[in-house]
Amino acid sequence: MSGLIANTLSVQGLTHSYGGAAAVDEVSFTVPAGEIAALLGPSGCGKSTVLRAIAGLVSPRSGSIMLGDADLGHLPARERGIGMVFQNYALFPHLTVAENIAYPLACQHVGRTERRERVTEMLELVRLADYAKRLPRELSGGQQQRVAVARALAPSPSLLLLDEPFGALDRALRFDLQVEMLRLQKTLGITTLIVTHDQEEAQSLASSLVLMNKGRIEQIDTPMAVYDRPQTLFVNRFIGQANQFEAIVETLETNATILRLRSGEALSLPRRLDFVTGAAVVATCRPEHVSLVDAPAANALAATVGVSVPLGPSLVHDLILANGGELRASQARGPETLVPAAGSTVFASIDTARCHVFPAPGTPSA
Ligand SMILES: Nc1ncnc2c1ncn2[C@@H]1O[C@H](COP(=O)(O)OP(=O)(O)OP(=O)(O)O)[C@@H](O)[C@H]1O
Secondary structure (H helix, E strand, O other): OOOOOOOOEEEEEEEEEEOOEEEEEEEEEEEOOOOEEEEEOOOOOOHHHHHHHHHOOOOOOEEEEEEOOEEHHHOOHHHOOEEEEEOOOOOOOOOOHHHHHHHHHHHOOOOHHHHHHHHHHHHHHOOOHHHOOOOHHHOOHHHHHHHHHHHHHOOOOOEEEEEOOOOOOOHHHHHHHHHHHHHHHHHHOOEEEEEEOOHHHHHHHOOEEEEEEOOEEEEEEOHHHHHHOOOOHHHHHHOOOOEEEEEEEEEEOOOOEEEEEOOOOEEEEOOOOOOOOOOEEEEEEOHHHEEEEOOOOOOEEEEEEEEEEEEOOEEEEEEEEOOOOEEEEEEEOOOOOOOOOOOOEEEEEEOHHHOEEEEOOOOOOO
């Protein structure tokens, strides 16, 4: 496609409330020109409200939304040059595939010949050239969504907004369409913002994740950084899996910190944490940073095997700690890997260099 100039999307201090309660509070982020960012967070955290404000479908109480040099806040929705794709496709049921794609062009009074050329180009782009004359109900869910994408792209928008675009599709099809979407986005180089509550989808599509919770931003980072270096307990628990231990900071040394777990055992971390002695904290570790050993050792917690489940290339163990708490461990699985019997006693060795420690929720610094 020619003529597309990618623009940076910049959202600053966006705040909105429906009635009294704040739905979005001082949200700021940028999506660099030509990149994909994902707005990610649990249901009700305000993702769709941010998207609707950018699209011009709600008027935020305050904040600015810029696309390149254009202040979108002063433009009506139809003049913002934004393509949108929703979860429910929203195709016109009585129009053919070609007519659906041509519709926004007709609204813009694009001439018949140019319209036809553009529809052909879009159908080829989403690989549906043979389906032009079909009605939406004669297509699969995945094909309907590709038509919705083609229709959004037909008027050459400067920004593409996707709201849970693959939410209605099954897992395998979702993956196919995500790959397809990445190919399209790379081909067109269009600045794209996708809203999803599916962390895998966000991680596979976006170069940057904007993590939201209760109307606020918790962290903005690359998918790898939010997984490896979560800044809050919420992010740590929302992205991937995390075992959690309530603990007190017992000793702070130059290059080590000893945490006393609620269960009475100690964990020694090979770095000095930025807490005071006696602080209530929550330590977390990913299942892949817990390994099973058969003898007591430093940073190894006595446990009983609840169940061990092979999940593709991994063997996942659900362990029960001496104090009744649960702990999940995950190890790479080979043909020779022994599966421990349920009820057997093991020691769960925690890689404390990979643990994260956060203020306990409810403490003054949390
Ligand atoms: N039209 C509305 N009127 C009143 N409250 C609303 C309206 N739309 C959303 N809300 C409220 O605003 C908050 C944020 O909603 P929003 O739809 O932006 O969240 P979301 O993160 O997109 O959720 P989901 O993933 O479930 O779609 C929620 O508490 C929701 O109940």
